[in-house]
């Protein structure tokens with residue numbers, strides 16, 4: 112395995128001149144930050160809670176307004192966005208309702224994204240994080256814009272997600288089953304709850320040795336690491352120097368203690384290796400390739416029916432890793448509300464924005480009734496319903512059906528821009544849903560993934 116040694120002293124990214132992206136129509140950041148804030152009408156809901164806000168509006172106007180709100184500006188712990196990808200596509204729901212249009216391209220698309228990213232940077236807390244979900248088409252351009260706005264030194268990961276099963280591709284190129292998530296933080300000190308994947312029997316096979324005395328499974332790993340050190344870890348241990356170009360992972364006194372506890376394995380040639388026990392490891396640290404979060408891929412997966420809806424467990428991982436209970440999570444391209452439901456189920460407050468009527472209808476229905484198995488949408492252009500079914504959102508309710516079957520989110524406040532407020536009023540909740548008690552602990556993700 113190749114081992115690189117960081118050069119010393121380590122040069123920070125900020126020491127090098129920044130790389131910027133030039134395109135026509137790129138405005139000064141000050142001009143974007145000075146955009147006139149939007150004004151919104153409050154639309155009543157049964158259990159209004161200002162800590163959870165859903166806006167039916169153009170998101171630039173909402174972000175500029177939130178930038179003036181001292182309760183939000185600089186206090187958002189996590190932003191996740193899944194914006195249009197510049198695909199030149201019109202999206203429809205599973206029930207063939209028009210959802211949204213992804214028609215910006217080139218410089219117009221870049222400036223549309225940059226305006227929102229600059230405001231999102233302003234809204235983030237100093238220890239906040241942002242995840243931007245994109246596909247291969249624009250991810251490189253947006254990476255450069257994010258380096259400009261968040262600082263290249265605050266880039267954390269370029270996550271590759273497997274979004275679907277292999278396709279029977281007819282074009283003369285490789286199948287396309289990946290999309291990408293850019294993860295940045297606002298500073299070097301950020302909320303981070305390490306995520307681990309539990310052991311599977313296959314992964315645990317790496318722990319191929321068994322301690323004869325205890326029966327514990329372990330693997331052997333080096334006791335040295337790349338790079339020369341002049342301190343304790345560069346000194347001889349048991350008469351041995353670290354291999355050339357390396358240093359001990361621990362000071363010699365600690366290595367002595369580990370050896371006394373039986374944690375060092377000595378080869379026949381007298382080379383030390385460290386024993387790492389399976390039962391002491393909670394699992395494998397999550398890496399930057401995510402294979403287990405495909406979007407709806409079989410008939411049993413629960414979905415909202417909104418196009419481009421993301422896997423709820425993908426969002427639960429991001430929310431758990433980069434926020435804590437009580438924090439504000441923001442998604443200004445909310446779609447079917449996956450981020451908002453994930454955040455709510457984990458005891459976070461949230462702010463969601465979308466300007467599509469179908470997205471609003473979907474979110475309000477989802478909050479009240481949850482999702483449905485994908486199979487139930489097949490061949491169903493108008494929903495087949497029995498008289499005994501729970502009524503669809505906004506249908507008049509018979510008295511005996513006044514409780515929702517599944518209430519995912521029940522206490523939130525609705526806002527709309529003046530031009531959309533009356534449309535939103537015609538959609539608002541018909542059920543007097545009970546507020547869901549939250550304790551910050553994860554609820555089961557049902558059969559959604």
Ligand SMILES: C[S@@+](CC[C@H](N)C(=O)[O-])C[C@H]1O[C@@H](n2cnc3c(N)ncnc32)[C@H](O)[C@@H]1O
Pocket residue numbers: 168169170171193194195210211417418419420421422443444445446447448449450464465466467470
């Ligand atoms: C890819 S979808 C998001 C899907 C979402 N992640 C989910 O899991 O359902 C993008 C959403 O952004 C919304 N959108 C696009 N431009 C917008 C804008 N300027 N203001 C508000 N919403 C916008 C669209 O209506 C669409 O619902």
